[in-house]
Amino acid sequence: MSIIELRNIRKSFGAVEVIHDVSFAVEKGEVVCIIGPSGSGKSTLLRCINGLETYQGGEIAVHGERVSTGSSSIRQVRTRVAMVFQRFNLFPHRTALENVAEGPIFVKKEPREEVLARSRDLLTRVGLGAKIDAYPAQLSGGQQQRVAIARALGMKPDAILFDEPTSALDPELVGEVLAVMRSLADEGMTMVVVTHEMGFAREVADRVLFLDGGILVEQGPPGELLSRPKNPRTQDFLRRILPS
Amino acid sequence: MAHFLSQVPTFLPILMQGVYLTVLVTLGAFVLATALGLVWAFMRVSGIAPLAWTARTIIVIVRGIPGIVTLFYIYFVLPDLGLSLSAVQAAIIGLGIAYSPYMAEVFRAGIEAIDRGQTEAALSIGMGWGLLMRRVILPQAIRVALPPYGSTMVMLLKDSSLASTITVAELSLQGKLLASSTFENTTIFTLVALLYLAMSLPLTAFNSWLERRMRQAR
Ligand SMILES: Nc1ncnc2c1ncn2[C@@H]1O[C@H](COP(=O)(O)OP(=O)(O)O)[C@@H](O)[C@H]1O
Numbered sequence: 001m002s003i004i005e006l007r008n009i010r011k012s013f014g015a016v017e018v019i020h021d022v023s024f025a026v027e028k029g030e031v032v033c034i035i036g037p038s039g040s041g042k043s044t045l046l047r048c049i050n051g052l053e054t055y056q057g058g059e060i061a062v063h064g065e066r067v068s069t070g071s072s073s074i075r076q077v078r079t080r081v082a083m084v085f086q087r088f089n090l091f092p093h094r095t096a097l098e099n100v101a102e103g104p105i106f107v108k109k110e111p112r113e114e115v116l117a118r119s120r121d122l123l124t125r126v127g128l129g130a131k132i133d134a135y136p137a138q139l140s141g142g143q144q145q146r147v148a149i150a151r152a153l154g155m156k157p158d159a160i161l162f163d164e165p166t167s168a169l170d171p172e173l174v175g176e177v178l179a180v181m182r183s184l185a186d187e188g189m190t191m192v193v194v195t196h197e198m199g200f201a202r203e204v205a206d207r208v209l210f211l212d213g214g215i216l217v218e219q220g221p222p223g224e225l226l227s228r229p230k231n232p233r234t235q236d237f238l239r240r241i242l243p244s
Numbered sequence: 245m246a247h248f249l250s251q252v253p254t255f256l257p258i259l260m261q262g263v264y265l266t267v268l269v270t271l272g273a274f275v276l277a278t279a280l281g282l283v284w285a286f287m288r289v290s291g292i293a294p295l296a297w298t299a300r301t302i303i304v305i306v307r308g309i310p311g312i313v314t315l316f317y318i319y320f321v322l323p324d325l326g327l328s329l330s331a332v333q334a335a336i337i338g339l340g341i342a343y344s345p346y347m348a349e350v351f352r353a354g355i356e357a358i359d360r361g362q363t364e365a366a367l368s369i370g371m372g373w374g375l376l377m378r379r380v381i382l383p384q385a386i387r388v389a390l391p392p393y394g395s396t397m398v399m400l401l402k403d404s405s406l407a408s409t410i411t412v413a414e415l416s417l418q419g420k421l422l423a424s425s426t427f428e429n430t431t432i433f434t435l436v437a438l439l440y441l442a443m444s445l446p447l448t449a450f451n452s453w454l455e456r457r458m459r460q461a462r
Pocket residue numbers: 013018036037038039040041042043044045
């Protein structure tokens with residue numbers, strides 16, 4: 001069974017449909033990168049998977065369980081599919097350690113000491129063992145995003161969704177975040193990554209999806225889609241963003 | 245000045261009875277206005293349309309009526325409907341209701357000042373509405389709401405003098421009664437003003453201290 005499955009998803013804001021009949025599935029351990037121009041619906045698609053947005057048509061299932069914002073199971077689904085945001089969205093009134101431990105302690109009701117120990121390990125793993133007591137305001141953007149990744153991992157998710165995790169970062173801080181994501185991929189974490197980092201997509205992704213105007217235009221292994229795109233819209237997009 | 249000081253021991257004990265009622269009415273109304281204000285604010289941000297609409301309507305109505313009329317209504321009209329309250333009870337309830345819209349707006353502004361990303365992050369780790377409010381939104385909203393909350397309390401302290409219109413002998417009425425029987429207007433009203441200041445200044449100071457502490461805690 002696929003970890004994440006989207007069948008014929010349609011999503012509208014008011015009268016405007018922004019996702020048109022999108023279907024794809026993500027298997028366990030797979031890294032899927034979603035690329036596409038700004039406004040093409042990449043964030044909206046991720047947010048539908050996580051139940052942060054409702055959708056009007058089709059069906060999304062996580063581990064076979066239907067995602068719908070109205071149902072009570074949505075909170076269950078959200079604890080299994082974590083999300084990393086472009087703007088980090090750390091809790092500013094809590095330390096790095098508290099940010100990571102918040103969900104496991106208060107949502108999943110796991111034993112406090114055990115969670116704190118695990119959270120320290122996770123922060124060490126993303127290279128922030130020395131910053132566990134720092135507040136978000138005391139951390140650089142790259143450090144904050146790594147805390148956010150540790151927070152996602154703290155939930156022991158089946159998959160992590162990344163929405164342009166490096167887009168809000170100064171260029172010199174992008175590498176440290178991508179390195180952490182790369183190591184997660186190496187360890188077999190299932191990931192869906194919306195990104196403009198074509199180097200990352202090429203080297204880490206198992207599959208790349210190109211989204212344009214709310215339509216899933218083309219998908220394939222990075223070697224194919226990024227080097228020999230079949231669709232003219234994909235070719236056009238890649239020509240514009242890749243240095244020739 | 246010597247005249248003033250010589251009369252203080254005579255008048256102060258009588259005025260202190262007024263201070264007692266002023267503090268009682270202010271604190272009572274403050275607690276009630278806070279509770280009601282929280283209810284209105286939560287209704288408004290609940291995302292449930294009928295609740296939000298009801299709260300908005302209540303706020304518009306209460307804010308459109310002068311506090312003094314609300315007091316009259318509760319003290320003079322409710323007995324006709326079979327509900328008799330003492331003057332102090334009526335003052336606390338009336339001022340509590342009259343101030344609840346201001347409290348509601350203070351809390352709502354605080355809640356809405358928090359970035360939407362905070363809500364999304366909380367939801368994405370599986371929090372429900374209760375945890376989201378308690379663990380994420382309110383701790384941050386309090387920092388935003390505290391300064392206007394404190395100044396609302398100072399306003400309420402001063403407006404507690406409205407209770408005099410329904411016969412509560414709080415500080416201002418006590419002063420007026422004392423002045424009309426002794427004709428020592430200057431002494432008495434100076435004392436009354438100083439007593440109000442003695443209550444409001446520590447409040448203001450406490451408020452800025454809290455604010456500073458909250459800022460450091462970040
Ligand atoms: N909350 C919203 N209300 C109305 N329109 C929205 C909202 N969020 C996104 N959109 C619209 O949906 C489309 C897709 O947006 P988005 O998913 O953010 O694109 P991307 O992440 O690919 O840049 C855009 O046209 C955007 O204007």
